[in-house]
Amino acid sequence: MTPELEAETRAEPNYDDRFDAIVVGAGPAGSAAALTMADRGLEVLLLERGASPGAKNLFGGVLYTPTIRELTAFEEAPLERYVAEKRFSMLSEDDETAVSLRPGEWHREPHNDSYTVLRGEFDEWFAGQAVDRGATLVTETTVTGLVREGGRIVGVETDRPDGTIRAPYVVLAEGGNSLVSEGADLKPTESREDVAVAVKEVLEFPDREGVIEDRFRLTDDAGVSYHYFGEGAVGDAFGGGFIYTNDDTVSVGVAYRIEDAVVADQSPEETLNAFKSHPAVAPLVRDARTVEYGAKTIPEGGAESVPDLVHDGAVIAGDAAGLVLNNGVHLEGTNMAVESGYHAGVAIASAADRRRTDADALRAYPEALEESFVVRNLERYAWLMDAVEADRDLLFEDLPRAFADAGTAYFRMDRRPKEAHADGAKAAMLDALGGWTGAARLALRYRKVVT
Secondary structure, eight states: OOHHHHHHHHTOOOOTTOOSEEEEOOSHHHHHHHHHHHHTTOOEEEEOSSSSTTTTOOOOSEEEOHHHHHHSOGGGSOOOEEEEEEEEEEEOSSOEEEEEEOOGGGGSTTGGGEEEOOHHHHHHHHHHHHHHTTOEEEOSOOEEEEEEETTEEEEEEESSTTOEEEOSEEEEOOOSSOHHHHHTTSSOOOOGGGEEEEEEEEEEOTTOTTHHHHHHTOOTTEEEEEEEESHHHHTTSSEEEEEEEOSSEEEEEEEEEHHHHHHTTOOHHHHHHHHHHSTTTHHHHTTOEEEEEEEEEEEOOOGGGOOOOEETTEEEOGGGGTOOEESSSOEESHHHHHHHHHHHHHHHHHHHHTTOOSGGGGTHHHHHHHHSHHHHHHHHTHHHHHHHHHTHHIIIIIHHHHHHHHHHHHTOOSSSOHHHHHHHHHHHHHHHHTHHHHHHHHHHHTGGGOO
């Protein structure tokens, strides 16, 4: 924030009708929208409830950057490490069966556009990019409601002394805990079956220089993205765990459905501690201390839970719009948030050129999203969450144990022939899958994950 803006903020100016658009939330979606509109000549007010952008934001740790690269001076971005390895692990109570991907291409620019970041640093930088283009950022300001005239949204109510701020357009990019959108009846409250709770720690290794590189087999700026599922990751819950490497810290967390947290009386803190204690995870975080702890909610309802994105005078973007893909293989949200913010900004700028604020004039926003990877990916995998829920016991309990048992049997060293070991491994897998018929049905049901 510039000294002039800080002075203006302390003076509590009246921003009423001074701006063409108000953006609620300076996360990836909000900053992308603000930057895009400012680029097109609109006067934009970007409101953030935290002391700085990112101060109230939390995510796992991996940012996918193609759109950000196009919108910003990306070479200046505060990145931690590029993702050089993806690892997927099934955990039983004390076993791990893993698949690791380390393509040589990921070591070369642009590193598959995948980087670990810390939101406190990155969000502040990204909002600063919007300010550099002409947007006005005001922090420590909570939006408490929307202002309507004749059914049209014409501004926001805030906790500032002057309270009401009016503008022709409002972008609601308030994140997964979207109290303003819900309070204004712009979207329904998500059921707890469609929302995950995520808890994360950032860990450091005091006086252990090079420990991250040694434990994760890294050189230079390379990093890893490890994903875990099964009963060893989140107990009886529907979800998983993760580890991401930063420059000199490690992000560790779990995410699982709120429904399971309530029904199983399984607290996020207990689940995270159990995950960190698993034999496959504990050696990676040994001797670390917690320097940051946080929790958030994640919308997981998929395409069917995306609300109406346009209203007279307002649009909804990012997590507030339910634009998150989490199917166990693809874990994406920030890239969808940025893409939605960009398209929202373009649509508002176009409507402003025509001096229209009605929902029909803003319809270009959801239409562009439907043609983008955002909605197309959500729709493609809409079936997957229901299928995984139906097969929960098999995928999260039986299969991880079966893979561990099969591996143990196949590679057992004794005086029996290898044929006997192979037969034992096959029997373990077929028993878990319900025979050849069950295995064929499972393969058929999940074939679209990789096609």
